[in-house]
Amino acid sequence: MYGLTIFGLTIQEGSVRVALFITCVNDTLFPGTGRAVVTLLRRLGVDVDFPAAQTCCGQMHVNTGYRDEGARLAHHTIAAFSGYDAVVVPSGSCAAMVREQYPRLPGPPGFAAAVAETTPRVHELTEFLVDVLGVTDVGAYFPHRVTYHPTCHSLRGLHLGDRPLRLLRKVRGLELVPLPNEEECCGFGGTFAVKNADVSAAMCADKVRAVLDTGAEVLCAADNSCLTHIGGTLGRQKTGVRVMHLAEILAATEPVTGAAGVARGGRGGAA
Amino acid sequence: MSSRERILARIRAAVAGAPDVEIPRAYRGAGDLPDTGLVDLFARRVGDYRAVVHVVPETGAAERISASLTARGARRIVVPGGFPEPWPSVPGVELMTDGPGLGAAELDTVDGVLTTCAVAVAETGTIVLDAGPGQGRRALTLVPDYHLCVVRADQIVAGVPDAVARLVPDRPLTWISGPSATSDIELNRIEGVHGPRTLEVLVVT
Amino acid sequence: MTRTFLGLPGPRPGAAGEGFPARAARAVRDSQLRFNLRKATRTIRARRAGVVSELPDWAELRRAGKAIKDHTLRNLDAYLLQLEEAVTRAGGHVHWAADAAEANRIVAGLVRATGETEVVKVKSMVTQETGLNEALLAEGITAYETDLAELIVQLGDDRPSHILVPAIHRNRAEIREVFAGRMAGWGRPAPEDLTDDPPALAEAARVHLRERFLATKVAISGANFAVAETGTMVVLESEGNGRMCLTLPETLITVVGIEKLVPTWRDLEVFLQLLPRSSTGERMNPYTSMWTGATEGQEFHLVLLDNGRTGVLADETGRQALRCIRCSACLNVCPVYERVGGHAYGSVYPGPIGAILTPQLHGMESELERSLPYASSLCGACYEVCPVAIDIPAVLVHLRAKTRHPVAERAGMAAAGWVLERSGRLARMQRLGGRLRRLAPERLPGPMGGWSDTRDVPELPAESFRAWWERTDGGRR
Incomplete structure (x- = not known):
């Protein structure tokens, strides 16, 4: 791993500056996801x-x-x-915010130009891996039955398509099971879950039922906010299904024990 | 100020300075769709609406009309003026012309209507009537419970844009895609509400 | 913004004083409603997806549809005048109504002039918006709805809950009850042995309305499109009730919102593909009627209605809502609509499109109107299926920025903004949180409590990511 290909140019390691935009939610609540991203990217030669x-x-x-x-x-x-x-942003929804909404926001002189200049260089994690680095096999090992929830902003905002699935399919030992009605929102929606808690809970209940129908041990997504929402319900219902950020699975090289951020019941830790 | 003037003034104020918009027409327009296999496609698509479809050579048309009307058990069938002569003679069936005596209530007592059409659309299985010869006024194909429509193969166009290009807007137009239907009960399609509950289409090649 | 009557039911419980969350919470607990909606929306979603995927040029049609509507709106004054001239030339009469009251006054006057006291109606969103039936009743004129779903709603003294299928909240058994119990009060009774078999229900509606169609001399309709170039009106429907109303009566009064225009005859080639596939999920709806001016000896009146539309047009972001062709694809795909139904939106325009149309047409004075832009998780499914590419989530966010926010929320958001504006402040809060984490309650305080009632709250880690990075030099130490 001596070089990095960005937009078709192979550049010697060290000359390309890659920043991690951890996002406030991951920084504050899920540092394990951030550490997993660092581990994963280093393994691929990106510092x-x-x-x-x-x-x-x-x-x-x-x-x-x-x-x-x-x-x-x-x-x-x-x-x-x-x-x-x-x-690199390990959150589909924050990446979509930058790409879709920043151009519509008011700002001081020069802000619009800075946005236009910066946004093409902002990549959600799986975009960075698949499009920029050109890898789908990241050398991960995770011997569990996993189902993937695509999350709304990753699916319809960023149009991530099958990038996450291509990465998961190359993880050794991992059994990927499809999630029924995967394209449906889990009901999080930021403050929607607070302002319309009843509707949000009804949406989440359907998502949880779909997850349980798969028989998966782990629910995986590229966004911890949605996972917190679904995982909170999975935990409250004592389903035994763990939620993990995609980065944590891709970083794993042996059965993980407590690599992820831990929540009461639903989140993190190997069974 | 009249409401007319007020609305127009509000519009002008609302859009002042807004840029105009170019209309991209990169979709498949008139003449862009392949015009082969149209009879088959049309017949399949009409059939998808649970209409009855027959494809017959011109020489067999009269016989097919006769067979359909007989099978239907029809006694009185309206035939609009301009329907191609000679009209088929069907034993036991009275073919009536339209006329001043045929008000809505009388139309409700006839057993069906036999018409031609102006254009047909293969992709959507649609027939379009424009009140031209053999089609008559709009009520004729609405009030009776049975509509037998004769479509010439050369009237079938590939797609919706081809049909729009062929039609003339100053005539009253009725686009018919299958028998009357509704999706109002549990969003499932059910055939047969207020319009003709049976649509039979005869494609003449 | 001026207040515009939007068919919001005034005297009903809750009305505009009750916000969407409370209405939605009630609806979510109605298991029969949930079941009916789930079944219906899933059926139609699959059908729409099937017929849309058949067209290789769907994306191009959608781009054209969006652009045609935008171009029309940009030049709406000129196109309205062109339409007026074309309709008049074809023997029709054109009336302009600035608001609902004026439209109702015009229509009532036209009906009175015929000497009739009964009219038949084709399902029309715009006359629901203006509350026309109630206005006519006050003038001694009875309006009979003829669309099957509208009939179910009218007979059941119910309210519409969907743009296309106003009785979507009713299943077949409930519809049977309404028909069996109420038809006799409005005309021909339902047959004694009526079952809940859908074809039997459709047959009952056919028989109930047939004499009315044959005898009534005045009809009122809306229109899906009005072609400026030719003066042609276009109505798409399924049952044939539309054709009955448009064809048989001696006088036809058509009420359209000013945003229904398309510039040219040719533009129909786009919308006749976009609309049926998006709305009923069919390649083509059973019947489409097109007429220009006075047709086959009929007297024809066209009423052009503003009722707040020019206000929407003035909002650069919000005006895209006027592109709407009322297909209801956004309702059918919306996860919120699926779980609460249309009544929770408290307006004739429910679902995602209603959440952006109602507050714009009606203003944001009431609790209900202020809460509508929040009736969405911003999942984006509505934008994806919209045949004229209305970016509903973007308009929702735009309207949220225009609403008045609760005091406690403003304070919370200001505090969060202050912390997040400097990384040092954020780091200090994270350290504080880490130290106090064992004291965190399992039920979140205040408005957050609703969330934690059904979910476990994530636990704060002892160390934030940034603290870990600093302590270990990004894991290198």
Whole structure:
């Protein structure tokens, strides 16, 4: 692993600057996902930076109707990642926020240009692996029955398509089972889950039923916010099904024991 | 200020300065669809609506009409003016012309209607009536419970854009795709509500 | 924004004072409703997906449909004048109504002038929007709905819950009850031995309405499209009730919103493909009627209605809602609609499109209107199926930014914004949280409680990612 191919150019290691945009949710609640991304990328020869100024993409504020507050966080985020050749985000919804919503946000002079310049270099994790690095076999080993929930913003915002599945299919020992009605929202939707808790819970109950129907031991997604939502219900119902971020599975090279962030009941840890 | 003036003024204020929009027409337009196999495709698609379809050579048309009307057990069938002569003679069936005596209530007592059409669309299994010769006014194909429509093979076009290009908007047009139906009960399609519950299409090649 | 009457049921319980969440919470607990909606929406979703995938040029048709509508809206003044001229030339009469009350006044006046006291109606969203039936009743004119689903709603003294299938919340057994119990009060009774077999129910509707169609002299309709170039009106339907109303009566009054225009005859080649496949999931709906002006000896009146549309047109982001062709694909695919049905939206326009149309047409004065832009998880399924590419999630977010927010939420969001604006502040909060994590309650406080009632709350880790990175130099130490 001596070089890195970005947009068709092979560049010697060290000359390409790759930043990890961990996202505020992962940073605060799921550091295990961040460590897994670092482990995974290092194994593939990519030495990521963690620009310490980063905080939050502003999605919660913008999507709840606080556009100006959200826009300030967007300005901050764009500034925090300037100068990097690639920005890797282990969250479909935060990556979609940057790509879809930043161009619509108000900003100081130069913000629009900075957004136009930065967004093509922002990659959700599986896009970075499959499109930029050109790998699907990341050398992972995870001997479990896994089902994958595509999450709305990854599916319909970023159009990730089958990238995550191609990566999962190459994981040794992993049995991938399809999730019925996978394209349906789990009911999280940020503050939707709070403002319309009853509808959100009804949507989540259907998602949980679909997960249980697969007989999977692990529910995997490329977004921890959706996983927290579904995992919280899986845990409350004491189903025994774990939720894991895709990065944690791809980072695993032997049966993991407690690699993931731990929540009461539903999340993390090997059985 | 009249409401007309007020609405127009509001529109002008609302869109002032907005850029106009180019219309991309990269879809399959008139003449773009292949025009082979149209009779088969049309017959299949009409059949998908649970309409009855026959494909017969021109020489067999009269016989087929006669057989259909007999099988239907029809006694009185309306035939609009301009339907190609000579009309078939069907034993036991009175073929009536349209006329001032045929109000809506009288139409409700006839057993069916026999018409031609203006255009037919293969891709969607649609026949279009434009009140031309052999088609008559719109009520004729609406009130009776049975509609037998004769389609000449050369009237079948490939897609919707071809049909729109052939039709003339100043005539009253009725696009018919299968028998009357509804999806109002549990969103499942059921054939047969207010329009003719039986549609029989005769394609003449 | 001016307040516009949108058919919001005033005196009914809850009405505009009750927000979407409370209405939705009630609906979610109605297991019969959930079952009916799930069955119906899943059926239609599969059908739509099937017929859309048949067309290799769906994406191009969708792009054209969007652009035609945008171009029309940009030049709406000119196209309305062109339409008026074409309809008048073809022997029709054109009326302009700035709001619902004016439209109702015009229609009532036209009906009175015929001397009739009964009218038949083709299902029309716009006359529901204006509350026409109630307005006519006040003038001593009875309006009979003739669409099967509208009939179910009217006989059952119910409210519509879907754009295309207003009685989607009713299953066959419930429909049988309505027909058996109520038909006699409105005309010909249902047969004694009526079953809940759908063809039998359709037959009952056919028999019940037949004499009315044959005898009534005035009809009121909407239109799916109005062609500016030719003055042609277009109505798509399934049952033939539309044809009955459009064809048999001596006087036809058609009410259309000003956004229903398309510029040219040729434009129909796009919408006649987009609409049926998106709405009923058919290659083509059973009947489409097109007429231009006074046809076959009929007297024809066209009423052009604004009722808040020009206000929507003035909003650069929100105006795309006026592209809507009322197919209801967004309702059928929406996970929220599927679980709560249309009544929770409190407007004749339910579902995702209603969540962006109602607050725009009607303003955001009431609790209900303010809550509608939040009636979505922003999952994006509606945008994906919309045949004219209305970016509903983007408009929802846009409207959320225009609403007045609760005080506690404003304070919380301001605090979160303050913390997140500096990484140092965030790090300090994370350290504090890590130290206090064992004290965290299992039920979240305040408005967050609803979430934690059915889900386990994630536990704060002892160390955040950024703390780990700093302590270990990104795992190198």
